[in-house]
Amino acid sequence: MFTFLQSFLSHANFYSPFSMFFFTFFPLLLSLFFIIKYLYYSNNSSATAKNLPPSPPRFPLLGRMVKSLISFITVPRTWVVIGKRCREGRGKKLRQVLSEFMELLGTICIGDYIPWLDWLGKVNGVYRKTEKVAKYLDEFIEEVIEDHISRRSDEDVGVGDNDFVDVLLSVQKTNAIGFPVDRTTIKALILDMLFDGSDTTYTVLEWAMTELLRHQTVMHKLQDEVRTVVGDKTRVAEEDLVNMNFLKAVIKETLRLHLSVPLLVSRRCMEDIKLDGYDIAVGTQVIVNAWAIARDPSSWEEPLEFKPERFMNSSIDFKGLDFELIPFGAGRRGCPGMSFAIALNELVLANLVCQFDWKLPDGVAGKDLDMSETVGITCHRKYPLLAVATKHEKK
Structure with a gap:
């Protein structure tokens, strides 16, 4: 055996594809095999002791998240x-x-x-x-x-x-x-x-403009409200936002249907607890799927439709008291930048629809827009949004 290895090492080309695979990736694959095997048997042996909730395997998924981020420093x-x-x-x-x-x-x-x-x-x-x-x-x-x-x-x-x-x-x-x-x-x-919030702020505006371009009736209704409140002024000021109820509804509906961060920041259980019949051990990592909650048919009528009107006569808000809408989390560990982010989203979107008339490029209909999402920490459009802006002339 020693003679074989000595002969192999003396004649092997270490720059060949086989050698690169053998000495670089084979040890990795072998290690992953034993780790997964160990976790599989350890999980199966402990699962019989307690009634644990369904969850992904403990072993972290290895790979590179494909993430297209646009820097947005306003x-x-x-x-x-x-x-x-x-x-x-x-x-x-x-x-x-x-x-x-x-x-x-x-x-x-x-x-x-x-x-x-x-x-x-x-x-x-x-x-x-x-x-x-x-x-x-x-x-x-x-x-x-x-x-x-x-x-x-x-x-x-x-x-x-x-x-x-x-x-x-x-x-x-x-x-x-x-x-x-x-x-x-x-x-x-x-x-x-x-x-914090730069990327998520851009994401909210990106999806809001996408939905407005797909629903021209909603776009015109929002423009009418914003331009009526602004009057003869050239720009929307922060104090004007108080009187723009439909604008707030559009932002809420965008945050519901297109959460910037689909999975909230992970939490860790502070003590052993039984929840809905499941045993949750201390130290358990808890990840809230806010994306699924916001599209739950038991909480929302026509959950996949963009309908800002649903918030016009509703007390539901995103401040953490209504758990069917928690884009910023809830409780003491909720997002501390929520107020700033909402004010910024409302102010930027209001100025966009106030100062410009928007439409899709010729030959592109709203129903033809690809609504695919990227996979990553934040949830962007998979493909860039192209729109035609024309300066609005006041009559």
């Missing part, structure tokens, strides 16, 4: 966070890094599951790309913080001029929340504000 969001637009050139670079950052969020590194294969992350460039993105973002946020510190020392900044970074620096200086806030914490919070 003027309101950047102004709220850093108080100004990025200078020309840097803004373009930031959008590129944002896109790479969101792509990395959906990338699975096999070394997290099989430690001895951690080297694959270095070979395929994931680690190098992650370090590059992290370095740029750290430098960008550091510059933002230093700019604000310099501005605060040079001039007296009024309360009305404060942005998110100014508030964080004030909290750090006064220790107003009872525990110290260091530079790393400030950077993390700025990063959360810049990234």
Whole structure:
């Protein structure tokens, strides 16, 4: 046997397809076989002891989520966070890094599951790309913080001029929340504000415009309401949104039918509990399928139809009290950016339908639009939405 291996190793071409498969992928496949076999028997042996709810296998699915993300840094969001637009050139670079950052969020590194294969992350460039993105973002946020510190020392900044970074620096200086806030914490919070909600906000607007273009009657009704409330003004202001009930209904129906995040952020059971006859052990990971809940025929009439009118005379809201509609989650762990996201969605959509008349390209009917969805952390359209916008002329 030793003689055979010695002869094979001395004559083998290690760059041949067979050798690459044998020495790279065969050990991986063999490891996966034994892991799955172990989990299969361990799950079967423990399942007889308790009545466990149906769930996917514990072994993580290995693969790369195909995710097409469009960076969407709106003027309101950047102004709220850093108080100004990025200078020309840097803004373009930031959008590129944002896109790479969101792509990395959906990338699975096999070394997290099989430690001895951690080297694959270095070979395929994931680690190098992650370090590059992290370095740029750290430098960008550091510059933002230093700019604000310099501005605060040079001039007296009024309360009305404060942005998110100014508030964080004030909290750090006064220790107003009872525990110290260091530079790393400030950077993390700025990063959360810049990234969290950007992709989901774009997704909501993308699906809202899709449904409005498919349902021209709804589009015209929304335009009539928005333009009536706005009157002679050129743009929709935030204070105008209070009187736009149909706009709010359109946003709610979009969030119901096209959830940005179909599976809510996972939770973990804090103690052993019996729920609906099932034994839920402490530490169990719970994932809420909000997409399925929002399309449940027992809760919604014609659940697959886009009908904003269903919310006009309904008290159902997405703030976490009505569990048939929970796009932002519920309870103390619900999305903290819900109010900001809704205001931004309403403001952008209202201005889009107010200032422009929209239609599909010639030869394309609403019923012909492909409504396929992507698979990923957020649920985008599989194919880009193409529409023709014409500047609306007031009569």
